[in-house]
Amino acid sequence: MKNGISVFIGAVTDEKVKTARIVSALKDVKGVQTIYEITGALDILILAQSDSIRDINELVEAVRACEGVKETTTYLVLETTSKQ
DSSP, rough: OOSSEEEEEEEEEOTTSOOOHHHHHTTTTTEEEEEEEEOOOOOEEEEEEEHHHHHHHHHHHHHSSTTTEEEEEEEEEOOOOOOO
16 A cells, blocks of 8 residues: 555445446545455445545545445554565
């Protein structure tokens, strides 16, 4: 990951909206780096990055505004350790 503030945003989606449509909208959100479709309690996990908490807040709000996103949980990355 690059420098800056990194977050993972877990999203629960509306089953009536196709996941591909939600992912397409999420790709347009500034700061979104990677989108994972996953199984379990969450449907989508988003890796995002920005330079300030204010920008992260705006990013999270933009994710929540995407059609088909029912709820989100944001996980702030405190530290990253590489295997290398």
